[in-house]
Amino acid sequence: MRNKNIQFSFLVIMMLASMVACKKEEYVIPDPVSQLTNDCIKRTIGPSIVSLPLEFAYAMAIPKSSGKLVSAQVEASIAGASGTYLEHRSFFTNASGVDVPVLVGSPSVTVDKTTKMTYSVDTSAATLRYYYVIPEEARGQSVSFTFSVTSSDGKTASYKMGPYTISRMSIRRNLAVSNGVNAFISIEDMAVYNAAAAAPISGKIDLVYLFRAAPTTFTHALVSPGADAAYLPGVVLPSGVNRSTKLRKVFNLQDRNLANLQFGIYVDDVDLKNVDMVDMPNYAIGLRAEAGVWVETADKKYRAYIYINSINPAGTAVISMLRYTL
Amino acid sequence: MAKYYKIALSILMISAIIISCKKDSPVDEDGLLITFRQECFVSNFELLGADFVSVRSKTAVIDTVAQTIDVEVLFGTDLKNVYPQFSLATDCKLDPKITGKTDLSNLASPKVYTVVSGNRKIRKAYKLNIKFQ
Incomplete structure (x- = not known):
């Protein structure tokens, strides 16, 4: 008899709990703004x-x-x-x-x-x-x-x-580079120079932009001045320009800030800090529009992400970069 | 009555133990199912660069008799940082495993990858020959 009473009580509690759980809370109209x-x-x-x-x-x-x-x-x-x-x-x-x-x-x-x-x-x-x-x-x-x-x-x-x-990165957008003219890129200055301007600041030149129609896989390239001569065909480097910069090609990383507010991807401090640059080559050839390269300077002072905004078969391109001081 | 409950409970417990200890199918050291398949070959090969874009200049030639894979890569390919991709016959696995970027820059000493059949009894070593365009 006692067991039956306990069972009945338990059943009643369960039913009450179910009813409470299913109770719909009424919507309350919020108070109108009554002050500033x-x-x-x-x-x-x-x-x-x-x-x-x-x-x-x-x-x-x-x-x-x-x-x-x-x-x-x-x-x-x-x-x-x-x-x-x-x-x-x-x-x-x-x-x-x-x-x-x-x-x-x-x-x-x-x-x-x-x-x-x-x-x-x-x-x-x-x-x-x-x-x-x-x-x-x-x-x-x-x-x-x-x-x-x-x-x-x-x-x-x-x-x-x-x-x-606030990010530690710096940004520079829409830098025009051209084969044989404005071809010398400084990550430290986030700027592009011609040969005459690059000579006095040879220690700051990290990359050379060049375009070669042949071989067909070469086309637009960012090559470190210290790279093998095979990747700098016909390039005359200003005196003292010899840094060996590491590069890592990337595709489908169209940073919104660099791509002039297109796309929905962002490169952040943590990406530049953590990107694996071990054993990376010192050249990147066959670059296409909307591709990019991770860069690490020879003195390991800076890392950068260079985005290719546009390319032109005449041997010019527009690039943008994010730079992070290590 | 309680006696019957105890007996029923004991039977259930013993059944559960027997079922849980029963080995469904054999698995190898990687936890992969060992099957009865004897096929053992590479059906396709791809080589990706650091940007995960193919660096092949033409389709890789796979010789399943000579057990070689000949692949020609684009000028300027950085073979220190590439990602090989093998397609294998059903249930096969590869040894050594490819876990990330691979250094294939030593062209004088081509890397050898072994295909292991589904029944894990047949092993075929494929030599990966790479040359530049």
């Missing part, structure tokens, strides 16, 4: 590289009965480089998915770490874009932001973003 409110998202994805902007969208609103927006400002933990600004236009997305600007204030003013925009129209809601150009001082450090808005009723709301780690 703000929100923020970071729109930029991928590594944060010095000289490139970080983009944020800062939204703010106040009930019409409480007043209007007066000003918005952003304070960065490290002052942004030239070009940092807070939009004085608010954007909305139309039915076609296009962001349409509406003028809401005067152009922002940046003083040291703070960028401020004052509203010139009577508005109670806006979304402003903030573009923070990453300065050299932020390289390898963390940067954070405090967004804030002030309303006509004297209230202030703020929103913190970050911290974001």
Whole structure:
């Protein structure tokens, strides 16, 4: 009898548990905005590289009965480089998915770490874009932001973003190289030189760009000055240009920043730090558009990723590079 | 009643032990199934560069009688950093295993790869001959 009672109780508990578990939680309508409110998202994805902007969208609103927006400002933990600004236009997305600007204030003013925009129209809601150009001082450090808005009723709301780690990489885009002319590439300078300009800085020249139609597999090439003469046919190196740089060919690694915002792949610090360059050759021939090469300089001071933006059968190419100091 | 439960439980336990100890099929030292297949040959060969793009200039010639693979590679191929890929007859395996980039730069001493049949009783050594375009 006692066992039966226990079994019955257990059954009842189980049923109750099932009912509770299946109970549907009612949707609760959120409270409408009753005071000055703000929100923020970071729109930029991928590594944060010095000289490139970080983009944020800062939204703010106040009930019409409480007043209007007066000003918005952003304070960065490290002052942004030239070009940092807070939009004085608010954007909305139309039915076609296009962001349409509406003028809401005067152009922002940046003083040291703070960028401020004052509203010139009577508005109670806006979304402003903030573009923070990453300065050299932020390289390898963390940067954070405090967004804030002030309303006509004297209230202030703020929103913190970050911290974001700034990459140690440097970027240089769209360098034109040409066979026999602007053919000498320096990773340290992230620049391309002709023979006359390369001679005085021979210790900085890491690669030679050349184009040979034959053999058909040679075509566009990046060759270290210290490579076997077979890979530098007909090339006259300026005096002292003799570094042996390691190269590793890559295909299908179209970094978005290097490829002028095409594709969705990013090369980050960790990639350049960890790429295996042991026993790699000192030449890369048969390069094609959208291919790339990992590079390690002879003194092991730098690693780089060189992306081939475009090639031309006339013996020219456009390259972009990311450089990481080891 | 309890006695019957005990007997039934004991039978179940013994059955479980017998079933769990029964060897389904033989496996080799790599945990691969040893089958009855005697076929032992290379059916296809590919050679990829460090960028995982083929470095062959033409299709590899596989001689299953002479047990050789002759492959011609493009000018400038860095044979220190290549990835050979073998297609083998069903259930075969390769010795030594290819676990990553391979150094095939010593052309004077061609590398030998042995194909082991599915029943693991037949071994055929293939010599990999590489020459430049």
